[in-house]
Amino acid sequence: MHNSKILYHKGLLRNWKMLTQSQYSQIKFVAKLENIKGFFGSLKAINFDETGTFQISDSGVRVIVENSKFVQASVYVTKECFSEYHVPPDETIQFYVNLNVVTECLGIFSGVECSMKMIYKGAGCPLVLVLEHHGEDDVVTECSIKTKNHEEPLDYSLDEDGPSYNAIIIRGPDLANIFNEIDRTAEELEFLLSPKEPFFRITTIGVIQSETQVEVAKTSDMITTFRCKETTSMRYKMSHIKLAFKALLLSSKVAIRTDSSGLLGLQLIIQSDDEAQIYIEFFITPLVNYD
Amino acid sequence: MKFRAVLHDQQLMREFLNAVLTLSKLTKECVMNISADKLIFIINEESSSSAPLVWAEIKSNIYFDTYTMEGVDAEHANIYLAFNPANLARSLAVISRGSVTYVKIKLTNKQFPCLTVDIQLPSANNVQNRQIVHDVPVDMIPRRDWGAYKMPHVPESQIVLTMPSLRFLRNxxxxxxxxSPSITFYANTNGELSIVAETDQATVASHYRNLEVKKVHYDENSENCGNRANTEKGMEVACLVDCKKTAVFLSALQINNLVMSCGIVQDHLIQMELEIRLGMVLHCIIPAVCV
Incomplete structure (x- = not known):
C-alpha cells in the first residue's frame, strides 16, 4: 500500500492498521497473478455466501465458501498459475474475509485485463490486493481487506476405496446444457449412477410429484470416463444443486463422484487458455429419509 | 414570447439528442433557460434527491443554424420552461435512427404551452418527404421564480485535471x-489523482498518474487549505463527496470517448466538465459531504 500510505499522512485516510503492519518484519504470503480473469470468474461463481476462507499452502491457494454446512464450494488455484509465489514452507495460512468485498474489489477494472498481487503479513493483518492495469491509463488500485481469524471449515471427503465409490467425468458444457433443460422449479433432484443401464440418470421431483428424467448412456460422447462399481442413487435439494450452476457454465470438465454415504462431490476444471488450471470443487450433502 | 431554433447538421443533432438523453437519465423535470446567446438546461438538485447539480450550456450562435428568441420584455430577455427531458428525448429519438433533413424546435401555444419538435426525414426520391411533429408540454416558469434557476456561483477550482477514460472511471x-457511501478525490499538481474509499471492511485506493494538469489556481487569501496549501513542491487538494451522486452522474452520461475535466475545490466541491464541442458544455457539481 505504498501509494496509499502517503495519503494517510495527508489526513485523507484514517485507518493506519489497514495500510501497514510494521510489527511484522516479513511478509508471509506474496503471490502475483498476471491475469485475474479466471480467478475472478471462479470466485464470483461460488460467492453464494458472504464469508470465505482463504487457505494458502505450498501448492496453491484455496478459497472456501460454505452454505450452512449443506454445501461447501472451493476454488483452488495451483501455484503454477501465479507468476510469483512465496509462502513459508510446510505452513498453511488460513484466514476469513468478506468475499463480497473481495469480488467487488477484483471487479473494479471490470472486464479489462489486469494483474493482481496478493500480500498477507500474518494473523490480524488485512489482505492486500494490488491491481494494476496495463493500458493507456497508468493506474494502480490498492485494496486492503479486513481479515478475521478463521473458523475451521468442515472437511468433506469421499471414501475413494469403498465398494460403492462411483466416479464419472463428463464434459462441462454438456452437463450445463442438461441442467438448462431440466425443471429448475423442482424441489428435489436425484442422481443415479450405475454400472448397468441406465448408467447415469438425473431425475427431478417437483412439488406435485411431477418428474423429469435425463439419462446419459455410458457410451455417450459427453462422458469421458465412467467408473461405477455399484448402483448409487441419492436425492439432493434443488436449491443446493443450483448453487453450482454458475460454476458449471465456466467448466470444461466435471467429475461427478459419490459413495455410499451419498455425499455428492463435483470437481470442475475451469476452461482456460493456458496450461495453468483453476479447479472448483463442490460437496453437496444428500437428503436423508426418503422412500 | 418567441423561441425558434433549427439544426441541419446530423452530427450536431445527435449530440443534442445525447445531451437530452443524459438529462433524462438524471431527472424527471429539467428547466430550460432560453436567452439571446445561450440555451441552458438546468437540473436543480432539489428536483430529485440523488441527482447532482448538472447543467448543459449551448451557445446559440455557434450551435444552431437559425435561432430567434424574444423574451418577456427588453429587461427580462429570457424564457424559463420546465419539462420532462424524457419527453423531449423521445420526440428526438428518430435522429438516432437515420438521416434527418432538419430539426426545428419551437415554442407554441396549443391550449397550453408546448415545445414543438418538427423533424423532416428525406425519402429516396426527395419528393415524399416525411414530417414528424411532436408537442412536448412545458410549464412556463413565472418571473418571480426565476431567481431559483439562476446559474450557480462556482468557485474557481484550485486544480483542474483531465480525467482518465470515462468507461474506466464509471466502473x-x-x-x-x-x-462505501463516500469517496475522496485527491489531486496534485504533478498530475496525480487518487480516488479513495475507506470503510470498516476495506480500504480501496486507486491511483492515476501522469494526468494532464489543465489549470492551477493559487488562492493566496485562503487559509483553510492548511498544511496542504501552496508549497514549493506544488499544490494538492482533496474533497470528500457522496459516492452515489458521482455514480449517478457518470452512469447517466450518454456521451462516450470524450475528455472530461475534473476540478477540485478543497473541502468544498468537485466539478466535472465535458466539452462536447465548441459551444456545448456539460457541467456537474458534486458538493462535499461531512463525516
Whole structure:
C-alpha cells in the first residue's frame, strides 16, 4: 500500500492498521497473478455466501465458501498459475474475509485485463490486493481487506476405496446444457449412477410429484470416463444443486463422484487458455429419509 | 414570447439528442433557460434527491443554424420552461435512427404551452418527404421564480485535471459505491489523482498518474487549505463527496470517448466538465459531504 500510505499522512485516510503492519518484519504470503480473469470468474461463481476462507499452502491457494454446512464450494488455484509465489514452507495460512468485498474489489477494472498481487503479513493483518492495469491509463488500485481469524471449515471427503465409490467425468458444457433443460422449479433432484443401464440418470421431483428424467448412456460422447462399481442413487435439494450452476457454465470438465454415504462431490476444471488450471470443487450433502 | 431554433447538421443533432438523453437519465423535470446567446438546461438538485447539480450550456450562435428568441420584455430577455427531458428525448429519438433533413424546435401555444419538435426525414426520391411533429408540454416558469434557476456561483477550482477514460472511471465508482457511501478525490499538481474509499471492511485506493494538469489556481487569501496549501513542491487538494451522486452522474452520461475535466475545490466541491464541442458544455457539481 505504498501509494496509499502517503495519503494517510495527508489526513485523507484514517485507518493506519489497514495500510501497514510494521510489527511484522516479513511478509508471509506474496503471490502475483498476471491475469485475474479466471480467478475472478471462479470466485464470483461460488460467492453464494458472504464469508470465505482463504487457505494458502505450498501448492496453491484455496478459497472456501460454505452454505450452512449443506454445501461447501472451493476454488483452488495451483501455484503454477501465479507468476510469483512465496509462502513459508510446510505452513498453511488460513484466514476469513468478506468475499463480497473481495469480488467487488477484483471487479473494479471490470472486464479489462489486469494483474493482481496478493500480500498477507500474518494473523490480524488485512489482505492486500494490488491491481494494476496495463493500458493507456497508468493506474494502480490498492485494496486492503479486513481479515478475521478463521473458523475451521468442515472437511468433506469421499471414501475413494469403498465398494460403492462411483466416479464419472463428463464434459462441462454438456452437463450445463442438461441442467438448462431440466425443471429448475423442482424441489428435489436425484442422481443415479450405475454400472448397468441406465448408467447415469438425473431425475427431478417437483412439488406435485411431477418428474423429469435425463439419462446419459455410458457410451455417450459427453462422458469421458465412467467408473461405477455399484448402483448409487441419492436425492439432493434443488436449491443446493443450483448453487453450482454458475460454476458449471465456466467448466470444461466435471467429475461427478459419490459413495455410499451419498455425499455428492463435483470437481470442475475451469476452461482456460493456458496450461495453468483453476479447479472448483463442490460437496453437496444428500437428503436423508426418503422412500 | 418567441423561441425558434433549427439544426441541419446530423452530427450536431445527435449530440443534442445525447445531451437530452443524459438529462433524462438524471431527472424527471429539467428547466430550460432560453436567452439571446445561450440555451441552458438546468437540473436543480432539489428536483430529485440523488441527482447532482448538472447543467448543459449551448451557445446559440455557434450551435444552431437559425435561432430567434424574444423574451418577456427588453429587461427580462429570457424564457424559463420546465419539462420532462424524457419527453423531449423521445420526440428526438428518430435522429438516432437515420438521416434527418432538419430539426426545428419551437415554442407554441396549443391550449397550453408546448415545445414543438418538427423533424423532416428525406425519402429516396426527395419528393415524399416525411414530417414528424411532436408537442412536448412545458410549464412556463413565472418571473418571480426565476431567481431559483439562476446559474450557480462556482468557485474557481484550485486544480483542474483531465480525467482518465470515462468507461474506466464509471466502473470504478460503480464498484466502490457498493462498498462505501463516500469517496475522496485527491489531486496534485504533478498530475496525480487518487480516488479513495475507506470503510470498516476495506480500504480501496486507486491511483492515476501522469494526468494532464489543465489549470492551477493559487488562492493566496485562503487559509483553510492548511498544511496542504501552496508549497514549493506544488499544490494538492482533496474533497470528500457522496459516492452515489458521482455514480449517478457518470452512469447517466450518454456521451462516450470524450475528455472530461475534473476540478477540485478543497473541502468544498468537485466539478466535472465535458466539452462536447465548441459551444456545448456539460457541467456537474458534486458538493462535499461531512463525516
Amino acid at each position: 470504478l465508482i460503480d464498484k466502490i459505491k457498493n462498498l
